[in-house]
Amino acid sequence: MIRYPRSIRGRSTIATSLLALAILAVLAVTGCLAIRYTLGEHVYAQAEHEAGEWTTVARTTSPGALRNPLPVSAEINLVQIVGPGGAVLAASPDAHGLPALSRVRPAPQDPVRRVSDGRHMIVAIRSGPAPDAPVVLAGLAVPALLRGHNLEYLLGALTLLLTACAGAITWAAIGRALRPVEAVRVHMAQIxxxxxxxxxxxxxxxxxxxxxxxxxxxxxxxxxxxxxxxxxxxxxxxxxxxxxxxxxxxxxxxxxxxxxxxxxxxxxxxxxxxxxxxxxxxxxxxxxxxxxxDSPHELVNLNELIAQETSRTNDSHTHDGSHGHDGSRPGVPVRFRAEGDVWVCGSRIQLIRALANLVGNARRHASSGVEVALSTAGGQAVVSITDDGPGIAPGDRQRVFERYTRLDDGRRLDSGGSGLGLAITRDIAASHRGTLTIEDSPKGARFVLRIPQLDPHDDDGSDHDPDLARTTEEVRT
Missing domain, CATH: 1.10.287 (Helix Hairpins)
Incomplete structure (x- = not known):
């Protein structure tokens, strides 16, 4: 069983060769028919012209007065004037001494006939309607190209040769094109x-x-x-x-x-x-x-989520008066204001975690309170968390997002912190195609979380996540 090559080079070469073979085969058949027809028409036309000239001579000259041998052109070397019984009355030098080139005698109503016996291509023209009118035969030997199947063999060999050339060129061209790919494969294997x-x-x-x-x-x-x-x-x-x-x-x-x-x-x-x-x-x-x-994403109403979390945070610290698990101090209220409902596509659990980290961090450093604001700008949901504490120096605003980075105030206010909270929060923002930055504030620190806003009434809203089609429909209803 012949196995089909697995390499691109081998498959492409075979495909190109088969395509070239099919095209060349069609061209070869068409060319063969065209060549045979063109050459045959050319030979017969010359023979018919030569025979026509001698037909006039045969019609106006008695058989005994015909010149013998007949002077003919170089293109048509075989000319005979044949009597009614098949006797050759006169002939060209190359046909002199030969029997009649053909036994065909055209009928009076169809005085011109074209015949071929495989060796000669002959045109027979009857010189007149009389029963004993002589017939002029003119022609030549079949050209070597048209003899037997020589033309078919030649075109077949040429087709195979060109197919092989097409395959070889394809093999070489693709090999050259794929040479960098092989180099890449070798280098990749070494990494x-x-x-x-x-x-x-x-x-x-x-x-x-x-x-x-x-x-x-x-x-x-x-x-x-x-x-x-x-x-x-x-x-x-x-x-x-x-x-x-x-x-x-x-x-x-x-x-x-x-x-x-x-x-x-x-x-x-x-x-x-x-x-x-x-x-x-x-x-x-x-x-x-x-x-x-991977965390499943859904439509999240930030207005509702932040309101619930800030209310829960205020209630938990009001009831027990203890430090939170995030190190936040009791008695520091969290105020929330929003312009209205703002929808995003995200993980509710991760967004709650990010909000808790930011609010807890703000409560640790705040003097009297924390303000959380929700708005929209430029197609993004903007959540800002502002405290009235000492703030963060501009030189430390990028460093605080590094893992295990804790400023002196943070160590003093919460010695048990891990130093991962802000790093995790920024990663959550990035996983939602958003950003987390520290911006200028008149007093204290101001963290700004930006996440792409989602319109639940937009027909294309579910394109943000493949799982949102059903959720978007539920929000609409």
């Missing part, structure tokens, strides 16, 4: 996780392969950056986990070795604070990991 700094050689030119290599290099650069970021994150995480664990171990060992110098209640309280910090770090790490997984 490992331990060495992502290598890049693929860009072939000359501006074709699709060069664009593909550039895109692959951009992808490798992003992958290299992501792996480096993950490694830094792992190293920083291990450091952040190791420090409290080492401190806790040292305190417990000291309490065991010197019980008389340590207050058991104070030791346990310190250990509990350390475990709270570890728990916060692990919780934030889990939240960070969940951001990498």
């Amino acid at each position: 490992t996780l331990n060495d992502l700094s290598r890049r693929l050689p860009i072939p000359p030119g501006e074709d699709e392969i060069a664009d593909l290599v550039r895109t692959a290099n951009h992808t490798l650069a992003r992958l290299d950056e992501a792996v480096a970021r993950q490694r830094r994150f792992a190293a920083t995480t291990s450091h952040e986990l190791r420090n409290p664990i080492a401190g806790l171990r040292a305190q417990l060992e000291d309490a065991l070795d010197h019980p008389e110098d340590n207050d058991p209640r104070q030791t346990l309280r310190t250990a509990l604070n350390t475990t709270d910090r570890l728990n916060a770090i692990i919780g934030d790490l889990l939240a960070q990991a969940r951001l990498s997984a």
Whole structure:
């Protein structure tokens, strides 16, 4: 069983060869018919012209007075004047001594006939209507090209040759075109996780392969950056986990070795604070990991969501008067104002997490209150969280979004924080195709979250996410 080649080069060569063969076969058949017809018409036309001239001679001259041999042109070398019984009355030099070239005697009503016996192409013209009128035969030997199947063999061989040439050219051209692809494959096979700094050689030119290599290099650069970021994150995480664990171990060992110098209640309280910090770090790490997984998106009314969360935050701190899990201080109210309902496409759980992180951060630093505002601008939902605390210096406004970055005020106000809250919040914004920035404020810090706005009454609203078609219909009803 013949196996079809798997390579693009082989498949393309076969496809091109078959296509060329089909086209050339049609051209060969058409050419064969055209050549046979054209050459035959040319020979018969010359023979008919020559025979016509001698027909006049045969009609006006008695058989005994005919010149023999007959002077003829070089193109038509076979001419005979044949009597009614088939006897040759006169002939050209090349036909002299030969029997009649054909036994055909045209009828009076059809005085011109064309015949061929495979060796000669003959035109027979009757010189008159009388029964004994002589017949003039003029023609020549069949050209070698038209003899037998010589023309078909020649065109068939030419067709196969041209098909082979088309296949060879295709094989060479595609091989040359795919040479950079093979080089890319070899270089890609040499790139490992331990060495992502290598890049693929860009072939000359501006074709699709060069664009593909550039895109692959951009992808490798992003992958290299992501792996480096993950490694830094792992190293920083291990450091952040190791420090409290080492401190806790040292305190417990000291309490065991010197019980008389340590207050058991104070030791346990310190250990509990350390475990709270570890728990916060692990919780934030889990939240960070969940951001990498796909989260179902839905239509979310930010006005309703923020109102519920700010109300819950105010109620929880009013009832128990304790510090929140986010380190926020009790007694700091959160005020919310909105221009109206604002819809976005996103994960409700992640948006609640982002809002809780920002509000908790603002409450930790606020003096008397936090204000949350919801508006729209330029097709985006804009959520601003403003506190009246000391604010953030312009030089630190990008640094605070880095993992495990905590400013001095943050460490003083919440020693158990993980330093991941703002980093997680910015990642949530990015996963919603939005941004999180720190902007100028007359007093305190002002965090601004921007997310693309979605109109639930827009027919194309569900295009933002494949799962939103049903949800959009529910919102409409």
